[in-house]
Amino acid sequence: xxxxxxxxxxxxxxxxxxxxxxxxxxxxxxxxxxxxxxxxxxxxxxxxxxxxxxxxxxxxxxxxxxxxxxxxxxxxxxxxxxxxxxxxxxxxxxxxxxxxxxxxxxxxxxxxxxxxxxxxxxxxxxxxxxxxxxxxxxxxxxxxxxxxxxxxxxxxxxxxxxxxxxxxxxxxxxxxxxxxxxxxxxxxxxxxxxxxxx
Amino acid sequence: xxxxxxxxxxxxxxxxxxxxxxxxxxxxxxxxxxxxxxxxxxxxxxxxxxxxxxxxxxxxxxxxxxxxxxxxxxxxxxxxxxxxxxxxxxxxxxxxxxxxxxxxxxxxxxxxxxxxxxxxxxxxxxxxxxxxxxxxxxxxxxxxxxxxxxxxxxxxxxxxxxxxxxxxxxxxxxxxxxxxxxxxxxxxxxxxxxxxxx
Numbered sequence: 282x283x284x285x286x287x288x289x290x291x292x293x294x295x296x297x298x299x300x301x302x303x304x305x306x307x308x309x310x311x312x313x314x315x316x317x318x319x320x321x322x323x324x325x326x327x328x329x330x331x332x333x334x335x336x337x338x339x340x341x342x343x344x345x346x347x348x349x350x351x352x353x354x355x356x357x358x359x360x361x362x363x364x365x366x367x368x369x370x371x372x373x374x375x376x377x378x379x380x381x382x383x384x385x386x387x388x389x390x391x392x393x394x395x396x397x398x399x400x401x402x403x404x405x406x407x408x409x410x411x412x413x414x415x416x417x418x419x420x421x422x423x424x425x426x427x428x429x430x431x432x433x434x435x436x437x438x439x440x441x442x443x444x445x446x447x448x449x450x451x452x453x454x455x456x457x458x459x460x461x462x463x464x465x466x467x468x469x470x471x472x473x474x475x476x477x478x479x
Numbered sequence: 480x481x482x483x484x485x486x487x488x489x490x491x492x493x494x495x496x497x498x499x500x501x502x503x504x505x506x507x508x509x510x511x512x513x514x515x516x517x518x519x520x521x522x523x524x525x526x527x528x529x530x531x532x533x534x535x536x537x538x539x540x541x542x543x544x545x546x547x548x549x550x551x552x553x554x555x556x557x558x559x560x561x562x563x564x565x566x567x568x569x570x571x572x573x574x575x576x577x578x579x580x581x582x583x584x585x586x587x588x589x590x591x592x593x594x595x596x597x598x599x600x601x602x603x604x605x606x607x608x609x610x611x612x613x614x615x616x617x618x619x620x621x622x623x624x625x626x627x628x629x630x631x632x633x634x635x636x637x638x639x640x641x642x643x644x645x646x647x648x649x650x651x652x653x654x655x656x657x658x659x660x661x662x663x664x665x666x667x668x669x670x671x672x673x674x675x676x677x
Binding site: 394439444445447467468475 | 641646649662674
């Protein structure tokens with residue numbers, strides 16, 4: 282049974298995650314200040330640290346939501362293209378990834394920018410969410426390269442994801458190689474169509 | 480002629496860049512504090528802002544050095560492999576990129592992590608350094624795809640660089656897909672050998 286104190290804590294966590302999500306969306310993860318979040322959630326600054334171990338834990342909770350939304354978009358792309366050829370399915374998934382990153386740029390960046398503690402502990406749900414994303418890529422890869430040993434297929438999945446991630450990341454950044462969205466799509470198609478030639 | 484005041488300012492800039500470089504190397508760009516740097520350089524905190532417009536300008540000066548060192552490593556790899564086939568040269572360059580990123584991880588990250596002002600002004604030397612890096616990739620790409628129109632070749636250069644960058648970035652990060660260095664090399668070879676099949 283949930284006690285009243287537990288319920289209050291859960292409500293405060295929810296309010297804080299909402300507030301942090303809105304602020305990351307508007308100004309990026311580096312802009313987060315405990316004072317602002319306390320004001321947004323109508324609590325004392327100290328109360329944040331009763332609800333979450335630290336600010337990193339709060340950002341990780343936002344990242345959890347972002348990862349779920351990203352996963353849902355990629356899954357929708359998979360579902361919508363299940364009759365297409367394997368390489369085409371990979372391209373559609375990658376475009377869904379690009380669209381999500383583009384529409385939710387700062388929330389998506391926070392998935393990668395958050396500095397984790399030096400002990401490198403990555404929460405289980407984070408690994409699970411990533412594994413699900415990789416599973417979607419693994420399907421078409423296994424179809425395309427049925428003769429590759431499993432370890433080689435796993436490496437191919439990582440290489441494909443990393444390549445698309447790099448194209449999306451640098452493509453959306455003005456600094457390095459910012460290019461118009463249709464050129465990002467062309468780069469994705471260029472790389473994936475070549476990488477997936479049997 | 481350089482006045483004494485100008486010389487003093489140049490000396491202080493040099494000291495501050497050295498101090499910032501050492502601190503970024505040890506603890507990353509987010510750890511930089513004006514107070515610490517003033518102590519390192521033996522100046523008042525206010526003096527930093529006489530030598531540089533702001534902390535971003537100081538970090539950009541460190542990034543300029545890092546970019547030069549990175550460029551020199553890639554150029555050495557180009558020089559050492561000039562008789563090799565085009566795709567092999569791309570792989571050697573990418574390995575030099577990986578080695579540099581691995582040995583100078585936080586300085587290399589600062590090239591990409593530094594948030595620039597919203598007006599998006601990127602210093603000319605930054606674009607120049609990047610263009611030089613892209614030129615090294617453009618040589619083998621032009622050899623491999625002589626019939627591609629120039630615009631298509633330029634897109635291929637960006638796509639190759641972005642893919643290798645993504646593999647290095649995520650490969651070196653424990654969080655997402657941290658893998659042993661030899662597996663990062665295998666992913667680079669896998670992607671580049673497939674991408675450069677004529």
